[in-house]
Structure formats: structure tokens, C-alpha cells
Amino acid sequence: MLSASDLEAIWLTFKVATTVTVILLLIGTPIAWWLARTRSRLKGPISAIVALPLVLPPTVLGFYLLIAMGPNGFIGQLTQELGIGTLPFTFWGLIVASVFYSLPFVVQPIQNAIEAIGERPLEVAATLRAGSWDRFFTVVLPLAKPGFITAAILGFTHTVGEFGVVLMIGGNIPGQTRVVSVQIYDHVEALEYDQAHKLAAIMIIFSFVVLLSLYSFQRKNTLWGAK
Amino acid sequence: MRLFNSLSIILLSFLMLSPSSYAEEVHAAVASNFTTPMKDIAKQYEEESGNKVILSFGSSGKFFAQIQNGAPFDVFLSADQNKPDALEKAGAIIPNSRFTYAIGALALWSSKADFIDNNNARLKSGDFNKLALANPKLAPYGVAAMEVLKGLGVTEKTRSKWVMGENISQTYQFVSTGNTDLGFVALSQIMSKGHIKSGSSWIIPSDQYSPIRQDAVLLKKAENSAAAKGLIDYLRSDTARNIIHSYGYKTE
Numbered sequence: 001m002l003s004a005s006d007l008e009a010i011w012l013t014f015k016v017a018t019t020v021t022v023i024l025l026l027i028g029t030p031i032a033w034w035l036a037r038t039r040s041r042l043k044g045p046i047s048a049i050v051a052l053p054l055v056l057p058p059t060v061l062g063f064y065l066l067i068a069m070g071p072n073g074f075i076g077q078l079t080q081e082l083g084i085g086t087l088p089f090t091f092w093g094l095i096v097a098s099v100f101y102s103l104p105f106v107v108q109p110i111q112n113a114i115e116a117i118g119e120r121p122l123e124v125a126a127t128l129r130a131g132s133w134d135r136f137f138t139v140v141l142p143l144a145k146p147g148f149i150t151a152a153i154l155g156f157t158h159t160v161g162e163f164g165v166v167l168m169i170g171g172n173i174p175g176q177t178r179v180v181s182v183q184i185y186d187h188v189e190a191l192e193y194d195q196a197h198k199l200a201a202i203m204i205i206f207s208f209v210v211l212l213s214l215y216s217f218q219r220k221n222t223l224w225g226a227k
Numbered sequence: 228m229r230l231f232n233s234l235s236i237i238l239l240s241f242l243m244l245s246p247s248s249y250a251e252e253v254h255a256a257v258a259s260n261f262t263t264p265m266k267d268i269a270k271q272y273e274e275e276s277g278n279k280v281i282l283s284f285g286s287s288g289k290f291f292a293q294i295q296n297g298a299p300f301d302v303f304l305s306a307d308q309n310k311p312d313a314l315e316k317a318g319a320i321i322p323n324s325r326f327t328y329a330i331g332a333l334a335l336w337s338s339k340a341d342f343i344d345n346n347n348a349r350l351k352s353g354d355f356n357k358l359a360l361a362n363p364k365l366a367p368y369g370v371a372a373m374e375v376l377k378g379l380g381v382t383e384k385t386r387s388k389w390v391m392g393e394n395i396s397q398t399y400q401f402v403s404t405g406n407t408d409l410g411f412v413a414l415s416q417i418m419s420k421g422h423i424k425s426g427s428s429w430i431i432p433s434d435q436y437s438p439i440r441q442d443a444v445l446l447k448k449a450e451n452s453a454a455a456k457g458l459i460d461y462l463r464s465d466t467a468r469n470i471i472h473s474y475g476y477k478t479e
Contacts, residue, residue, distance in 0.1 A: 189288030
């Protein structure tokens, strides 16, 4: 039913979205933690910078990433210094761009969840001599779990649905940067509407199943928490 | 109530301010590779006819889908022949209005000066980081680029260096931002007033690829529009042809 290149695009999309979600949770958590608890004057500016990818249209964002990551851009010069060449048209270039693009979707739910916990549970834990790492893993993480799950869902689905940025910096290379959204676009542009419909339907069903299972898991989870 | 009154006055004044001094409006959907020449041609046509031309630029494939779903265009300038042909078969155009308004030319281009001389030596040597080309599945310029590569016998040798643009504009961006050393672009993108604007290029002899014919059609919606018919006729005028040639296109 699906061509080999359609299957390749599906597998690639899954790989990109998973990698990006893991990286975003790793770097988004400290940012969210800092934003939730700081009284620094930098809080405003940093929050604004994190939210900026929401403002720019994806193709515009992609165009500037293409320039920045290109041989004359500041990211491109850095990566060349490090001996890894330039990032556009590679799998990792796609990852870097997607991390930047989906960052607000991961930082904000985690930040809200941490803010909702407040100071009190942490102070209590501190009086019980819990160190800061201990407090994070045994108090913050369990209490803010719904926030983390929402962040992971949003980060994953937003990356699956990403199009404009990939179109700009991807170069449509099979197995490297040709993700499902680009493949559907290709089918539509080539007037292959049947293939486009099939692939779009699969994308929607897949995303629906993933979202449904995650949300049901989250619901059960909060019910357990309430007991 | 007072707020409502002042709002309606503001809205009414917007209506009155909208340009109604033109005789007629023509909505034209234009393939992105023809953006610059079409702006010049439309301006000339507006001056000569007094009609107003409203231009939309984009990919031919998107315009095709939009036209089939009721987009309000009178004229469609495609980047190829397939889409106007498909529209004709679907009965979406005024019969016999289809004609070739421009024949595109292909160039191998680098944004670096002196990177290529006006020949295929650099391409054959393989001495470059990446090669941008338009996706041959979507863009006639991509098909032409593949023909050139095949003719030179370097398709397999260069394949690992290919980077594909969704259309010829994106292919141009990959080269102009320096992300690829080389790329097959439309001559019209790097040429203005008969000269190459920047970088270095190989203007590929037209016998190395099949002609990139771009067709225009008058759409069903323009049945009673003299202005739309006027614009299509104007595309064949000497003034328009001179503009088209100055951007590196040929005409029939």
C-alpha cells in the first residue's frame, strides 16, 4: 500500500521526533526549573527568548537557521571549527533546528508544573535533610509529572508536524531529512493526491493513537496520585 | 450604540477608500520562477491598459490544487506544461487559451566568484561540497538538471552530493547562502538586464536538456473579463517579450 520511500519517511519522522523529545526534556528541564524559581531580572528576557520561535513563521525561522548554520553563519563557523562541517541537509541539522523550534512547547508546561508545586514541599524536604538533587528527584519530579508528560507530548507531536523549518534546511534527502510532512507535500505538488491522502491518514491515525494512550496514561496517573 | 456607529463609519470609509479608479481587476497566479519579469510586465500592462493586475506568486502545484478548488484567479502562469494541460483536460480553462509564454534556460551557478568557468569542468571533477538541484519529481528545472548530469555521465558520481529544493527558488537559496558550492538554477534567477548578477556560472547549452516550456492559460472565471484576456494577449506583445528575454528566457 505504501511505497518504500513513504515507509522510510515515516521511520525517519519517528526517529527525529523521539530524539528531539529526549533532548528537549534534558535541556528544557533545567531552563524551566530556573525560570520557575529565579528572582533574577533576566527572567523576563530569557522567557521572551524561549517563546520567540512561536512568533516567527516556520519558513522564516528555517531561512535564518539556514543562514546561521551555513558556512558563513555563526553556528556554521563554530561547527566547522569543531571539525563537524556544516549542519544543513543532515539528520543532526534537523535535530538542532527542531529543538530550537519546539523548545517553548516543552519549557512552558514544565515551568508551570514546577511553579504550581511552590516552595513549601521543598522546604519540608530540606528540613528532612534532603539534598538538592534528592529533592529534585523525590519531590519535584513526581509532583510535576503531569507537566513533564504534557511537555513530552507537545514536543513530540509538534516535531512530527513540523514542516516549514525542515523544508528550508532539509534539502529533501531520503532517509536523512525527508520526513513525512515533506513527503506529503511532495505528493501534493506532484499531483499524486492518492498517495498524499494515504500518508496523511496514517499520520493522523498514528498521532491520534499516541496522544490517546498518553492522555489516558496521564489520567490514570493523576487518579492514583489522588488516592 | 455610539461605539457601533463609529465602527460603521470607520468601515464605510474603508470601503470608500478602496481603489475603484481602475477599469477592471485581473487576478493572476504566477509560478515563482517568473516573479520578477511578471512584475515588470504587469506594471507595463497596467500603465497601458488602465487595468489593475493583482499578482500571487507560488508553486504551480499549489496553484493547481487551489484553482481546482475554486481559487479566484483569472490567469495562471505555470512553471511547466503538465498543470495547464491537466486543467485543460478537466475543462477548467477557456478553450484554446493555452500557450507557451516562456522557455526557461538552465545554468550551473556558484555564489563564489571564479568557482566555475563557463564550462562543465568543475562539475566533472567532483571538486565541490554539495550540488543543489530542484526536485525532478516536482520541478521542470530539476528534470533538466538530471538530463545534463546524465549527458555528462556524472549522475552516480555526484548523487551523494545532491541536495534537493522543493522548487527552483529554494534551490537558489541553498546556493546563494553558500550552503552548497554549486547548484542548477534558472538562468532568470541569476540574470538581470542581460548580465549575470553575481558569482560564477556555466550557462548550459540548450541542446543538453529538453526545453523547459512554461504555459499560461485563461481560467474559466475570466470568461467575461476583457482585462484578463488583455493580459494574456499582452504576454505575447513585443514589449513583454523583450522583458522576458532580458531575464534569460526564450520565447517561441
